[in-house]
Amino acid sequence: MSSIKPRVKVPKEVSIDEIVEIKTLIRHPMHSGRMKDPEGQTIPRQIINSFSAKFNGKEIFQMDLEPSISTNPYIVFQYKVKESGKFDFEWLDDNGEKYSISKEMIVS
Amino acid sequence: MKLRKLKKISRRNALQLIAVFTGTAVFPSISFAQSNQALDRINEITNGLGAIESDIWLDLPEIAENGNQVKVSFEMDSPMTETDHIKTVYILADGNPSPNVAKFSFTPEMGSCSATTRMRLSKTQNVYLLAANNNEQFFMTYAKVKVTIGGCGG
Numbered sequence: 520m521s522s523i524k525p526r527v528k529v530p531k532e533v534s535i536d537e538i539v540e541i542k543t544l545i546r547h548p549m550h551s552g553r554m555k556d557p558e559g560q561t562i563p564r565q566i567i568n569s570f571s572a573k574f575n576g577k578e579i580f581q582m583d584l585e586p587s588i589s590t591n592p593y594i595v596f597q598y599k600v601k602e603s604g605k606f607d608f609e610w611l612d613d614n615g616e617k618y619s620i621s622k623e624m625i626v627s
Numbered sequence: 628m629k630l631r632k633l634k635k636i637s638r639r640n641a642l643q644l645i646a647v648f649t650g651t652a653v654f655p656s657i658s659f660a661q662s663n664q665a666l667d668r669i670n671e672i673t674n675g676l677g678a679i680e681s682d683i684w685l686d687l688p689e690i691a692e693n694g695n696q697v698k699v700s701f702e703m704d705s706p707m708t709e710t711d712h713i714k715t716v717y718i719l720a721d722g723n724p725s726p727n728v729a730k731f732s733f734t735p736e737m738g739s740c741s742a743t744t745r746m747r748l749s750k751t752q753n754v755y756l757l758a759a760n761n762n763e764q765f766f767m768t769y770a771k772v773k774v775t776i777g778g779c780g781g
Contacts, residue, residue: 587728588744589747
């Protein structure tokens with residue numbers, strides 16, 4: 520699905536020991552398996568079921584998503600800066616697909 | 628004689644009726660208690676230990692006009708060190724088709740225990756937050772959200 524594009528906002532310039540906020544958004548319908556299409560057919564469940572964030576290869580945050588999470592999952596969390604490095608974000612779809620994005624963060 | 632017999636039966640009947648009535652009177656209250664799936668889930672996660680109701684900042688709208696997009700934020704006081712940090716946070720809803728909404732896994736690297744997401748709420752209900760620290764202690768809080776338009780479809 521090429522329509523699924525994750526977006527992440529990471530502060531570009533940060534200082535050590537600062538707690539920064541990371542905002543993520545992914546475009547995804549999050550079919551809960553209970554909604555119906557205009558013809559009255561139930562749309563099968565298809566959701567993003569997991570999100571994880573790694574910093575310099577180490578997992579720092581993970582989240583399990585259930586059908587009760589809204590369309591276009593929006594996740595915000597915080598991170599305490601220790602060094603410059605790279606974030607890797609990954610979303611897992613019920614259909615086995617992975618969506619990922621990386622962001623650099625530089626300590627000034 | 629006939630009358631006595633009737634009386635006897637009726638008394639027994641009455642007792643049975645009372646039993647039946649109290650039975651039926653008790654039954655709905657049991658099923659009502661069971662309908663709180665969020666508390667059941669908390670029991671399941673904590674292995675029946677339960678959680679301490681504590682002061683966790685759980686931000687939810689008092690009235691949600693659209694149950695499809697309900698913003699939920701939380702923040703917990705925690706030193707977030709290797710020896711003392713919040714490991715997992717569950718968001719549970721007692722009126723949705725399933726109580727589970729999300730499970731967050733935190734690490735000490737994050738420096739704070741705080742997150743935000745958006746959830747669906749099918750009707751007016753309580754939303755529970757259950758947190759577990761690295762020493763397997765559980766904390767919880769809840770908030771009621773009034774929902775004008777439900778968000779779970781069907």
